[in-house]
Amino acid sequence: MGAWNTAIVNPKWLAREILGLPEGSPFKMDLAIGSSTNVRALLSELFFMPTNDTFLINPSKENNSLFSLADKAATKLYSTLPHTPIxxxxxxxxxxxxxxxxxxxxxxxxxxxxxxxxxxxxxxxxxxxxxxxxxxxxxxxxxxxxxxxxxxxxxxxxxxxxxxxxxxxxxxxxxxxxxxxxxxxxxxxxxxxxxxxxxxx
Structure with missing residues (x-):
């Protein structure tokens, strides 16, 4: 939980800056429409769900390599945006x-x-x-x-x-x-x- 700028942490930025994927790498994205529009992106078998006050990272299946990737992604996110209040x-x-x-x-x-x-x-x-x-x-x-x-x-x-x-x-x-x-x-x-x-x- 924190304060996230969802305009920055979009799927393309996450793919490039957090996961180090090549430019133009494909990803799946869902939109949840309610009082606000929330995005869920599937990148490298991880679901990323940023909102203004939370950032969720969820492995798509039980897999040790995905658990390790989720840890690396969260750590990379914090080191890349160190001034985001957590x-x-x-x-x-x-x-x-x-x-x-x-x-x-x-x-x-x-x-x-x-x-x-x-x-x-x-x-x-x-x-x-x-x-x-x-x-x-x-x-x-x-x-x-x-x-x-x-x-x-x-x-x-x-x-x-x-x-x-x-x-x-x-x-x-x-x-x-x-x-x-x-x-x-x-x-x-x-x-x-x-x-x-x-x-x-």
Whole structure:
């Protein structure tokens, strides 16, 4: 998160300055029309999605070389535009549980016990619910790990957000950059510890 000049960070500029692709290299681009027009460009199998206040880099598939390229692209972007204010840097991973999987600590998504209280405040529980835990991790001074256990109708999701609150602090920014593959591997460790397979008899 920061303040980005989307007129500068256009797909042609990203291809040339960030990825070092030859002039005229092909790319795919999508436009999302809403209150503002947002661009999503696919370059070298990475999705780039700049807006005025965020810049997202998303590998198009799970691939170690793409994770490395995403790290290099983010680092190159920062070194090329060092005066762009950086408020926060985050790495986000999600996992949708399969039909025979569940969270191993049995989170209580049932809001019925609060129904009377919600009625008193003129509220009604929806079909989705989220339980969130925030953690610190050893050896990462400025990192917050946010784990969200999400229920949506009949589906369960584990959402993992590795968050650095940078506030333009160069020490924090430099610590945060280049962690995509590292945190991807850690997210797999989290999933293996928090998700279990139910055996039905």
């Amino acid at each position: 408020i926060a840097i985050g790495y986000n991973f999600s996992y949708e549980l399969e039909g025979n999987e569940t969270f191993n600590f049995k989170p209580d998504f049932n809001l019925s016990r609060l129904e009377r209280t919600y009625n008193d405040i003129k509220g009604k529980a929806l079909s989705n619910s989220t339980i969130k835990h925030s953690l610190s991790l050893d050896n990462y001074q400025h990192l917050n790990l946010n784990l969200s256990f999400h229920s949506l109708e009949e589906k369960l999701f584990l959402l993992m957000n590795y968050h650095y609150q940078a506030d333009n602090n160069k020490t924090v920014i430099n610590e945060a950059l280049g962690k995509f593959h590292e945190f991807y591997e850690h997210s797999k460790l989290i999933s293996s510890k928090l998700i279990t397979t139910e055996v039905k008899h």
